[in-house]
Amino acid sequence: MSTVAKRVVIDGKGVHYTPLNQQIRKAVKDGAEEIVISNVLGQRFIGDGLRGNATIHVYGVPGGDLAIFMSGPTIIVHGNAEHAPGNTMDAGKVVIHGNAGDAVAHSMRGGKVFVRGDIGYRGGIHMKQYEAQCPILVVGGSAQTFLGEYMAGGLLIVLGLNGPVRARDIGSGIHGGEIVIRGDVDAACLATGARKVPLADEDRRRIAPVIREFAGDFGLDPEPLVNAEYTRIIPASARPFVGKYTWE
């Protein structure tokens, strides 16, 4: 019996997403530990609802909803990704060596999404956590407006390695979880329901392993990032709408 990790190579050139996912599912079912997909060009839904713990390398630019509903595997994108990678993801990991579009990690409830570059609008929107499941989104570059909107749980870190973080209206309707942004964040950039607090030592200890893992995945020096200044943004209330209504 071979002890070498079982590796499967799939050429994605011109293949529609359904047969592509069928090939991935078959490879996982046959026990593949590493799957390499080359020539990916805009195919949506790669890894949609996929279970197991295979590692999938994607070369090219995958389309929207990468790893949607995924539960377990790791997907490494050697390029940019379209919108909503990690959408409603349950478990597993997505590593993007480039930028990603809007609604990254939308409604994600477990696992990790690491993006080396920038992300678009509504990043981490409505992420939520439950018991041991705590979703983590780390962005190396900047994020756009409505970052962490309606966030109900999980950890969202923006490192701003490519210059200042441009997000405004951060955390509108946030009622759980935390957003950690390197450097100071102008209070005017926070939306209703969000408030900023200093990053306490215990918070830093908690996020340090995540930052080290991110740095390791992208070949960055972790310690300056671990020790940098951060702003922590949390919900002003776990029940943002409680004061808005009266009963008939």
Added chain:
Amino acid sequence: MTIGSLPPRYRISIDPVRCMECERCIENCSYGVFRRDGDRILVNSRNCTACHRCIACCPRDAISLEEHPCDYRSHPLWTREAREAIYNQARTGKIILAGMGNALDYPVIFDRLVLDACQVTNPSLDPLREPIELRTHIGKKPTRLDLRRREGGDVELQTPLTPNLQVETPIMVGHMSYGAISLNAQVAMARAVTKAGTFMGTGEGGLHSALYPYQDHMIVQVASGRFGVNIDYLERGAAIEIKVGQGAKPGIGGHLPGEKVCADISRTRMIPPGSDAISPAPHHDIYSIEDLAQLVRALKEATEWKKPVFVKIAAVHNAAAIAAGIARSPADAVVIDGFRGGTGAAPRVFRDHVGIPIEAAVASVDKKLREQGIRNEISVIASGGIRGSADVAKAIALGADAVYIGTAALVAMGCRVCGNCYRGLCPWGIATQRPDLVQRLNPDAASEQVANLIHAWTLELAELLGAAGINSIESLRGNRDRLRGYMLDESLMQVLDVRQVGA
């Protein structure tokens, strides 16, 4: 004092001659109307919600209830409701939340439509001896069938078919979540639909493990909060429904208050206990009709194209154009939820004023899809205010493939439509999570009642079809010739595509 106390809505009185002080009313009233004082039972009518639990439990018919025992000066414009909403908002400065469906006195279009029957020519069919086909299939139908004859003489179908749901009666139970209603209520309805060969929706509350035995008859919902949604959930359902909108509150999201998120609900929705479960107004991955098509495809791809996917929208002005857009996606059915649709809680201003009646919405959707030659691409499910088999027959004649019932199924389990669902104290064990109240609803008995209701309506549908000389529900669908408008105006009859009585 500026506003002071308002006149009580209800007055409860106990006939001292009939009362035997058994205290069943005290035990059963979860709102605290009754208490014992020495050898008497005292009442506080201000706590009453007209849920009728006390009346249903009183062995001596000693309790009577009067609505509006002390009313305001009557006025056609400044109704009691208008005045009381002002008092409420003058005091609080807040948005008023209310339960159940639309409470304004709009004309009911169903009640201005009459059905047809055969007389001398085309004699009616007797369902006792003629088979009346009530089974239908929900999902896409191919535009044409490609049949090839094999060498042995058998005919083989070449056209690939899309998965459909086979329903034995065109009556399904709509989406009411675990959280909005109790698990016993959900289990009762799940057993009933399984027995009746039809389906029910989970609502956006996840699928509790107690419902797994009935999962082949459950439609799992994916709404904007994505509560309880993971790949296991999607695979368990017989079909998946994307909820875009709801008739009781078109255009806004949902909100389960933290008080109702107990341990079991927390597990099913996959959120921490006690936290608010907030469903945003839009799905944040759907900002266009193309995005909606993408989520439909994502759900189909996740379940390997084995499950039908429905899209539910509220009946709004442009429902027909929206439905035509949905029909061009891989979605298999569109659910149109009319402005009378029920809810546990909705802002009163939305519940009463936003959206259009299901009758007009279904008729215009059906017409638009036919005009565009894509009616076969999608099934239409009508919901929101279906009260009886006549409404089912009329909705189908206006173009629906099937209907969802909601409030009617709850009424079958004892609900009195008191409209206080949001308080979580439902004495019937339906819209509550309090264990002592939930255990009042016996799932065995309640499932029997819901199954009886579906069975009875199905029998009536067969009779109505037979009387009209129609032997299949599919021949009633969109069959406007079997409807006539009575006291409807001409422009509305044009929308409904029906002629007036006598014509």
